[in-house]
Amino acid sequence: MNQPQITVGILSGKEIEFSFPVKFSSSVGTEISGTQKVIYQDGKIHWQGKEYDELSFIPPQNAHAFFELKDVTIGINFHWERKEVQKFKGELKIIIEGEQLTAINVISIEEYLTSVISSEMSATASLELLKAHAVISRSWLLNKLRVENGEWRVTVQPDSAAHSPLSTLHSQYIKWYDHEAHRNFDVCADDHCQRYQGITRASTPQAIEAVTATRGEVLMYAGTICDARFSKCCGGAFEEFQNCWENVKHPYLTGQRDCKAENQLPDLTIEAEADKWIRTSPVSFCNTQDKKILSQVLNNYDQETADFYRWKVSYTQQELSTLIHQRSGIDFGQILDLIPIERGTSGRLVRLKIVGTLRTLIIGKELEIRRTLSASHLYSSAFIIDKEYEEKGHKEDKLPSRFILTGAGWGHGVGLCQIGAAVMGEQGYKYEEILSHYYPGSTLEKQYQ
Incomplete structure (x- = not known):
């Protein structure tokens, strides 16, 4: 089975600024580099004097190619919320959501995980902790996907009580929040899903080793990939x-x-x-x-x-x-x-x-x-x-x-x-022991090579 590609929602707004240090290929057939701006207006994406419903920018076949996004908010609604310029590998996609634009990063799951374990915590953490985190981050995400014809696909959830009150009686208001709030991409880049900050924070050789050593490994319970939460x-x-x-x-x-x-x-x-x-x-x-x-x-x-x-x-x-x-x-x-x-x-x-x-x-x-x-x-x-x-x-x-x-x-x-x-x-403690402590009864299994 192939390694999945996933889509990560990075930021939304009426205007989005980004830049390409090297030439990227656009979905409209041009090669571009330098600073760019897209603007939402009258239900369309306005870029370089033309209107579009969707835009994609694909990197060259260069392991070091990346793009930058300006004013990315991290720690949304938390006490340390702030904006950053962030760098990302992979493809940049611009879509329309409601009356604004959303920037999406299309990336392989293993590249995504290298960033997640460096964004969720310091990449200088112990190798066994990084391995454990790589496994649970992979498990949590793949739990949200399904396999069709050997390829991973997003599981489209019906509208759920997760996003409306379970009880709206006069005496009670019960609500919870989960990742299904996202309809047009797999996960967001903030704590609501998993922190993902691209290559903004340098991944150490140890973080890369942790992802490589556990490639394709997930936690399983009773034949199902675990919904491996963490805090x-x-x-x-x-x-x-x-x-x-x-x-x-x-x-x-x-x-x-x-x-x-x-x-x-x-x-x-x-x-x-x-x-x-x-x-x-x-x-x-x-x-x-x-x-x-x-x-x-x-x-x-x-x-x-x-x-x-x-x-x-x-x-x-x-x-x-x-x-x-x-x-x-x-x-x-x-x-x-x-x-x-x-x-x-x-x-x-x-x-x-x-x-x-x-x-x-x-x-x-x-x-x-x-x-x-x-x-x-x-x-x-x-x-x-x-x-x-x-x-x-x-x-x-x-x-x-x-x-x-x-x-x-x-x-x-x-x-x-x-x-x-x-x-x-x-x-x-080894990463297998850490995982068995926090997810009792689960087992490790490789989903792809």
């Missing part, structure tokens, strides 16, 4: 798939402790156990402040986040009520309480009740909670709530003056924990 730091306990996305249970994405020495995990779906767990700092692979390890896993902008295993956020009454109104579009009035309704296996909140003077509503799932309670995203939904009052007396009669969220982990916590896996790699 930055689980906080000491793994979350289960159904608590973050669609209500489907994957046996290889199960709740357990991120530790070999101590494998007993409290029942963190119980509020008292979650409270105790989050307020303490239990031993686990990802419980590390080792700068050498963290610098291998975290890119320069990720290192701006220092506290991720346990963290704290504090809001005044005014800050929180304004924030929730802005982020949800709902005026709750002043906030009386934040009440955990349902927790997952890692202590992450699946459903949270917001009680205001004007409105009460249960929201979920984990990302919706994180989006609602932060100007960007909370590090995770594994948090507990403390309230402060300005005056003594009966709390029932008073508005809280401050809400303090104490939390655990960074990200959804499902599947591989990048910080924990980095520690495992440094401790001498």
